[in-house]
Amino acid sequence: MQIYLPIAEISVNAFLLLGLGGLVGVLSGMFGVGGGFLITPLLFFIGIPPAVAVATGANQIVASSVSALLAHLKRKTVDLRMGTVLLIGGLVGAAGGVSIFNYLKSLGQVDLLVNLCYVVFLGIIGGLMFIESLNALYKTRSGKRQPRKKHTWIQKLPFKMRFRVTGLYISVIPPLLVGAFVGLLAAIMGVGGGFIMVPAMIYLLGMPTKVVVGTSLFQILFVTAFTTLLHATTNYTVDIVLAVLLLIGGVVGAQFGTSLGTKLKAEQLRILLALLVLAVCGKLALDLLLQPSELYSIGFTS
Amino acid sequence: MIRRYVAAALAWLAFGAIAQAEEDIVLGLNQTEVSIATNFNGSEIIIFGAVKRETPIPESSQLQVVVTVSGPSKPVVVRRKEKKFGIWVNTDSVEVDRAPSFYAVATSGPIRDVLSGVEDLRHKISIPRAIRSVGAPMTITDSPAFTEALIRIRSQENQYQLDETGVTVDQQTLFRATVQLPAALVEGDYDTRIFLTRDGNVVAQYETLIDVRKVGLERWLYNLSREQSLLYGLLSLAIAISAGWLASTAFALIRR
Numbered sequence: 001m002q003i004y005l006p007i008a009e010i011s012v013n014a015f016l017l018l019g020l021g022g023l024v025g026v027l028s029g030m031f032g033v034g035g036g037f038l039i040t041p042l043l044f045f046i047g048i049p050p051a052v053a054v055a056t057g058a059n060q061i062v063a064s065s066v067s068a069l070l071a072h073l074k075r076k077t078v079d080l081r082m083g084t085v086l087l088i089g090g091l092v093g094a095a096g097g098v099s100i101f102n103y104l105k106s107l108g109q110v111d112l113l114v115n116l117c118y119v120v121f122l123g124i125i126g127g128l129m130f131i132e133s134l135n136a137l138y139k140t141r142s143g144k145r146q147p148r149k150k151h152t153w154i155q156k157l158p159f160k161m162r163f164r165v166t167g168l169y170i171s172v173i174p175p176l177l178v179g180a181f182v183g184l185l186a187a188i189m190g191v192g193g194g195f196i197m198v199p200a201m202i203y204l205l206g207m208p209t210k211v212v213v214g215t216s217l218f219q220i221l222f223v224t225a226f227t228t229l230l231h232a233t234t235n236y237t238v239d240i241v242l243a244v245l246l247l248i249g250g251v252v253g254a255q256f257g258t259s260l261g262t263k264l265k266a267e268q269l270r271i272l273l274a275l276l277v278l279a280v281c282g283k284l285a286l287d288l289l290l291q292p293s294e295l296y297s298i299g300f301t302s
Numbered sequence: 303m304i305r306r307y308v309a310a311a312l313a314w315l316a317f318g319a320i321a322q323a324e325e326d327i328v329l330g331l332n333q334t335e336v337s338i339a340t341n342f343n344g345s346e347i348i349i350f351g352a353v354k355r356e357t358p359i360p361e362s363s364q365l366q367v368v369v370t371v372s373g374p375s376k377p378v379v380v381r382r383k384e385k386k387f388g389i390w391v392n393t394d395s396v397e398v399d400r401a402p403s404f405y406a407v408a409t410s411g412p413i414r415d416v417l418s419g420v421e422d423l424r425h426k427i428s429i430p431r432a433i434r435s436v437g438a439p440m441t442i443t444d445s446p447a448f449t450e451a452l453i454r455i456r457s458q459e460n461q462y463q464l465d466e467t468g469v470t471v472d473q474q475t476l477f478r479a480t481v482q483l484p485a486a487l488v489e490g491d492y493d494t495r496i497f498l499t500r501d502g503n504v505v506a507q508y509e510t511l512i513d514v515r516k517v518g519l520e521r522w523l524y525n526l527s528r529e530q531s532l533l534y535g536l537l538s539l540a541i542a543i544s545a546g547w548l549a550s551t552a553f554a555l556i557r558r
Contacts, residue, residue: 002343002485006520007527011343011485059538066546108381108392116389225539232535236527240538241340241519247542251549288389296451297392299379 007239008052014245016046021060021246025253028064030261031273036061036191036224037122039246040114041280050111052239054101054190055231058224059243061192064250065221072214079165079211083218085172086197089179090186090223097187098230105235108299112288117189119285125195126277133270166207166215174205179219187227192220195277325365326354327496327508334510336483336492337517344485347371347512350478353498360500365474366409366416368497370427371481371512373404373461374490380448394441396448400434403488404461408468408479418502425497425504429453429462460484489514 003014020042028035036057043053072078104110157171178200182193197216201207207215232238261269332348349369359365378401384393409416413428422428435449442448456462461484469479492512497504516524527534 001341003340004338004342004485004520006516006523009486009488059542062539063542063546063549066543067550070547070550108379108395112389112391225543228539228542229532229535232527232538233531236531238527238535238538240523240527240534240541243538244541244545247545251545254549255553290390291385292383292390294451294455295383296448296455297381297383298452298455299381299395300376 003241003245005048005052005239005242007237008048008242010047012046012048017242017245018249020046021249022253023249024246025064025250025255026257026260027253027273027276028250029254029257029259030264031257031269035064035250036193037118037189037195037277038280040190041118041284043242048239048242049237050114051105051231051235051237052242054114054188055228055235055237056239056242056246057190058186058227058231059238060246060250061224062221062228063243063247064254065192065217065224067251067254069214069217069221072217075214076165077211078214078218079163079207080218081161082163082166082168082175082207082211083215085161085175086179086182086215086219087222089176089181090183090219091226093180093183093185094187094223094227094230095183096180097184098227098234100184101188102234114189115284115288117185119281119288121185121189121196122277122281123285125199126274126281128199129270130274130278133267133274137267137271166211168205168207170205178204179223182219183223183227186220186223187230190227192224194220324355324357325498325506327498327506328352328354329496329508329510331494331510331512334512336487336512336514338487338489338515338520339517340519342485342487342520344487345483347481347483347494348478349481349494349496350476351496351508353475353477353506359474363500365471366411366499367469367471367477367479368410368413368416368427368499369406369408369469369479369481370432370493370495370497371404371406372402372432372493372495373488373514374492375400375402377401378452380452382448382451396435396439396442396445398433398435398449398452401452401456402432403490404483404492405429405432405456406463406465406481408463408465408481410467410469410471410477412466413464416499416502417497417504421499421502421504425495425507427495427497429457429464459486461486483514487514489516 001014002011004011024035024039027038039060040053040057043057044050101110104113157173159172160169161172162169182197185191185196186193194216197219198212201212201216202209228238329351336345353365378398379395380398381392381395383390407428417427422431426432430453433449433452435445453462469477471477492514494510494512496508498506
């Protein structure tokens with residue numbers, strides 16, 4: 001069944017989009033990620049204009065993070081205070097990201113920027129995760145635990161604040177910076193940034209793992225909602241029809257993914273996720289490195 | 303002074319009368335409107351007509367028909383990638399002032415036989431003529447490569463079509479052409495032109511518009527996104543948030 005997307009102005013197969021949303025939903029349910037880093041490149045592959053894919057991807061993440069955040073709020077694993085500090089940074093970052101996005105769009109370099117961001121961040125995160133989970137697998141077998149490192153320089157910064165749920169008394173500067181950085185990426189890459197936020201919160205801010213996912217979801221929800229609004233009002237690139245089709249597939253897939261995820265060990269899951277991230281990264285890297293079959297491309301003057 | 307006007311008017315009348323007397327086009331279209339609804343998946347336009355004449359069919363030459371359908375024009379930028387620091391980056395670009403989003407040419411024979419170069423230039427009929435590019439920067443020496451690339455890419459997407467057997471002419475009087483509109487269609491007025499040619503010269507022409515419009519939900523959403531973009535953004539968020547909420551509540555109920 002073909003369906004015409006009013007904003008993307010192309011006709012695509014509705015079942016393909018439902019399937020795509022479903023596939024990403026299964027993965028995000030399984031691994032607890034938003035899935036933005038998968039859905040946006042996949043939308044590029046099926047021919048959705050990059051600007052529409054990025055903006056609509058952000059809208060899709062709003063839905064999946066609402067769904068997950070509600071579960072975390074029930075379990076009281078969200079540090080609202082920390083989330084708000086991250087969010088303030090995030091909104092500033094997102095506004096900056098959208099203006100960088102628009103500036104590069106006028107130069108014709110937006111595809112390059114988006115692809116480069118993907119290759120760099122997916123490469124780093126995928127690589128680190130792969131090494132870390134291999135180590136973890138090895139450690140659980142030999143029965144040793146890695147001691148957590150203390151970042152003393154972070155303790156010395158001014159403007160300290162007490163975060164009760166997290167149990168931390170630290171400066172607001174690192175969370176603001178982390179939030180701003182993730183907001184920037186969210187706007188440019190059409191992702192929630194959970195895959196960067198979660199490790200940053202654990203390793204940089206030293207937050208306990210149980211509140212990390214919920215708090216990051218809280219921040220991601222507001223940043224992606226803000227990004228969606230900015231893209232909708234400045235670029236007119238949010239496609240509701242596309243978003244709805246992806247959502248339906250996504251929310252159903254996520255539930256299957258969650259039950260699938262409980263059947264696997266945490267380390268195995270992380271290795272699989274790492275391989276998936278590296279595969280997407282590899283595909284995008286090849287596109288940049290190999291000579292494209294068509295050197296020319298058509299863009300519109302604004 | 304007045305006499306000169308009268309003479310001009312008379313000459314025009316006489317000329318018009320001659321043109322009238324020779325060959326003229328009577329046209330039909332299977333649709334004058336194309337509606338882009340949610341299930342839109344391309345469309346086919348059938349252009350048919352007859353040649354009206356007061357005089358016998360000239361026997362010295364064969365009547366040929368050229369049909370063009372042209373979508374709304376928009377200036378575009380054609381960019382070229384080059385390898386820099388090991389990766390492929392957009393470097394040179396050429397602005398094309400006028401490039402129809404869709405352009406189809408259907409002829410009753412090879413276009414070079416049907417149409418002379420001069421007439422092509424005058425009426426801007428063939429695909430390269432329908433595109434206008436002037437603003438190539440001084441640094442780019444091979445600007446024709448950019449317009450060629452534009453035509454190549456749009457032809458692959460079926461947005462530019464040249465069909466040299468697309469018009470059938472019956473007994474030099476009846477003609478019929480079909481033009482396939484692709485699924486990825488931009489809305490607007492689609493200018494449809496029909497030319498009758500003899501020995502490569504245009505002897506008659508006819509022009510009409512086909513109205514391509516988004517309708518229903520597509521129309522409403524598109525307008526909303528442009529005119530009330532904040533409201534549209536909030537609507538997308540509301541849908542996303544309620545979908546997320548619904549999913550978590552629904553599955554929480556199922557699990558229980």
